[in-house]
Amino acid sequence: xxxxxxxxxxxxxxxxxxxxxxxxxxxxxxxxxxxxxxxxxxxxxxxxxxxxxxxxxxxxxxxxxxxxxxxxxxxxxxxxxxxxxxxxxxxxxxxxxxxxxxxxxxxxxxxxxxxxxxxxxxxxxxxxxxxxxxxxxxxxxxxxxxxxxxxxxxxxxxxxxxxxxxxxxxxxxxxxxxxxxxxxxxxxxxxxxxxxxxxxxxxxxxxxxxxxxxxxxxxxxxxxxxxxxxxxxxxxxxxxxxxxxxxxxxxxxxxxxxxxxxxxxxxxxxxxxxxxxxxxxxxxxxxxxxxxxxxxxxxxxxxxxxxxxxxxxxxxxxxxxxxxxxxxxxxxxxxxxxxxxxxxxxxxxxxxxxxxxxxxxxxxxxxxxxxxxxxxxxxxxxxxxxxxxxxxxxxxxxxxxxxxxx
Numbered sequence: 001x002x003x004x005x006x007x008x009x010x011x012x013x014x015x016x017x018x019x020x021x022x023x024x025x026x027x028x029x030x031x032x033x034x035x036x037x038x039x040x041x042x043x044x045x046x047x048x049x050x051x052x053x054x055x056x057x058x059x060x061x062x063x064x065x066x067x068x069x070x071x072x073x074x075x076x077x078x079x080x081x082x083x084x085x086x087x088x089x090x091x092x093x094x095x096x097x098x099x100x101x102x103x104x105x106x107x108x109x110x111x112x113x114x115x116x117x118x119x120x121x122x123x124x125x126x127x128x129x130x131x132x133x134x135x136x137x138x139x140x141x142x143x144x145x146x147x148x149x150x151x152x153x154x155x156x157x158x159x160x161x162x163x164x165x166x167x168x169x170x171x172x173x174x175x176x177x178x179x180x181x182x183x184x185x186x187x188x189x190x191x192x193x194x195x196x197x198x199x200x201x202x203x204x205x206x207x208x209x210x211x212x213x214x215x216x217x218x219x220x221x222x223x224x225x226x227x228x229x230x231x232x233x234x235x236x237x238x239x240x241x242x243x244x245x246x247x248x249x250x251x252x253x254x255x256x257x258x259x260x261x262x263x264x265x266x267x268x269x270x271x272x273x274x275x276x277x278x279x280x281x282x283x284x285x286x287x288x289x290x291x292x293x294x295x296x297x298x299x300x301x302x303x304x305x306x307x308x309x310x311x312x313x314x315x316x317x318x319x320x321x322x323x324x325x326x327x328x329x330x331x332x333x334x335x336x337x338x339x340x341x342x343x344x345x346x347x348x349x350x351x352x353x354x355x356x357x358x359x360x361x362x363x364x365x366x367x368x369x370x371x372x373x374x375x376x377x378x379x380x381x382x383x384x385x386x387x388x389x390x391x392x393x394x395x396x397x398x399x400x401x402x403x404x405x406x
Contacts (some may be wrong), residue, residue, distance in 0.1 A: 001356075001366055004194055006177075006201050013182045014356050014366075015193055018349045024091045025353060026084040027183035028098070028200065031361070032210035033080040033174035035152055036292070041161045042147075043119065043154020045075035045174075048105075048167050050115045052082065056104035060097065069094045071101075075152060078212075078292065079361070080175060088187045095196055099203055105171065107164045119159050126151075130402040131301075133226070134234040138400035141222045142238055143293070145215050177201055178209040181360070185353045215293045222398040223311075227405040232281075233307035235401040237314060238288070238297045239394045245289045245362050251372040252379065252387040253287055259326050259334045260317075261285025261298055266333065272317050273300060279310045291362060296394050304404040311399050318395045325385030339377045345369070 002013040038044045052073035055061050064071055069086040071094065086094050126132050132151075140149040153159065180201070184193045217240050243253060261269035261284050273283040285298035302310045326334075346352050359368050 001360075002190065002193065004197055006198055007206070009177050009201075009206075011177075011180060011182065011197060011201065012360070013184065013193060013197055014353065014360060015184045015190070016349060016352060016356070017187075017189065018185065019187045021187065022088040023186045024084070024086060024088055024094075024188050025183070025185040025350060026091070026094075027181075027353075027357070028082045029181040029183065029357075029361075030080040030175050030179040031181055032078060032212055033179050034076045034078045035147065036078055036213050037080075037170070037174045037210055038147075039170075040166055041154060042150045042158040043152070044162055044166055044170050045080060046152045046154070047112075047115060047119065047159070047162050048170055049073040049075040049080065050119070051105055051107070051111065051167060052101060054106050054111055054115075056097075056101050056106065060101070064094070064097060067093060069097075071097065077152065078290075091188065091196075095199060099200065102175075102200075102203055107168055109164060112162075112164055112167075116159055116162070119153050120156060123153055123156060123159070130228055130230050130234045133228075134236045134400055134402045135299075137224060137226060137402070138236040138238060138398070141224050141400055142218050142295075142398050143215055144218055147215070172205065173207055174210060175204070176207040177204040178207055180204065183353055183357055185349050212291045214291070217293065217295060218398075221396050222400070224399070225401040225403050228402050230402060230404050231304070233302050233304050233310075233401055233403045235300050235302065235307060235311065235399060236298070237285075237300075237311075237397050237399045238295045239318065239397045241287070241289060241294045241296050241391065242393050243289060243294055243391070245291060245294070246364065249387060250289070251375040252384055253289070254372065255334055255338065255376050255379065255384060256326070256388050257285065257287040257296065258338060259330050260321055262287065263334060263337070266330075268317055268321060268330075269298070269300075269314070273310060273313055277313065279303075279306045279313060283310075283314075307401060307403055311401075314399075315395070315397050318397055322388060322392050322395055325388050326381070328381055331381045331384060335376055335379075339373055342370070342373050 002015050004011045004013060034045050067090040069090055071084050073082045084094050182197050261267045264270060269283040269285055273280045280300040280302040283300040285296055288295050288297035300310055355369055356366050359366050
C-alpha cells in the first residue's frame, strides 16, 4: 500500500510490482459511488458507466484496440470503477486516453436514448430469467429499503426518466478526488505509479467524500412466491447474521458456512438436499457479509412438486446445524481444504490485487485473509461449535421463489 499527499488529499494506492510479463493492471475506483450514491432514479450509476464505455468519440476504442488496450467502466452496488489492462509500452497512452475520457464524456441525447433502449431490452429479457427474478423477489422483501427493489440497471420506469443533467450531476458529485482509490499492478515502478496517480488526480474535482450506508433486514420471517410458466422452482433464501465484517471471529463464520453450504459437494446442504434426497439439482448457502449488511444467503433449484419439501428441509438443516454443530470429520476436511487451497488464491497477480482491493474496501488491513487462514488452521472443533451455537438467528430463514402457475 502506498500513500500520496496530493492537492490537500491523502490518496491510497494499492500496488504490487511484478515483471514476469510486460503487463500493467490498473483500476480507478470511486468509493461509495455506485448504486448507493443514486439520488433520483435507479440505474443512474449503471447508465453513466454505459456512457463511459462509449468513449470520448467514435475513434476512441479503435485506437485502444489497435494497441490491445482493455478499458471499461462499471458500476456496482457500492462503487464506480474504471479498469485498464495493457502492455507496459502502451500504458502511457492508456492513461492519456483515460484523462481524455474523464474530461469528455459523451453527454449527448442521441447516445443516451440508444443506451436506454439497450438497457430496457436487457431488462425485458430478464422477465423470463426466473433465477434472476427469484433473487430480486427475495431482496425486495427481506430488506426494508427501496434500493433493493431493483437491480443495478433500475426499473423500466426509472431508466426512462434518467436525464443527461442527472448523469452529469452524478459524475460531478461522486467521481471526485475525495472518493478515489488507485490500484496498480505489474511491470510498473513505484515512481511511475505516483506520477500517474498525480496525472489523473489533477483533473478530478473536489467534493465532500461519500460515506458508507448500512441496511437492515426485515425482522419478520418472509415466505413469498410468484407463479410463472416454468418447469422447475427457483428458490432463494436468506437469514440474518449478527456479525460485522471486521469481527475478530469472522474466520469461524467462514469455516462454519463452508461446512453448511458454501463448500459445494460435501457441504451439509448439498449432501442432505441433493445427494441423500434428490430434492434439488443444486443447493448452496454462503456468507454474505459486507459493510452494507450481514446475512446468510442461499439458493436451490428443484422440481415444482418438491419446492415445499425442499424449503422445509433447508429450515431443518439450519436448525440442526445450530443445535448440534459440526462433526470431527467434516471439521477436519473443511480446514484442510481452506488451508490447502490458500496458495491457489494468490497464484496470479490479478488474484492478489483483487484480494488486497477487497480487504481495503471492507475496511480490513491488507493481509487479513492470510491471518484468517492461519486462525482456521489453529482453531478447535469446540471453538467452532460454540460459535455456531451462539448464532441461533440464522435459523430465521426467509424464502422467495418462482414456481409453476399450477
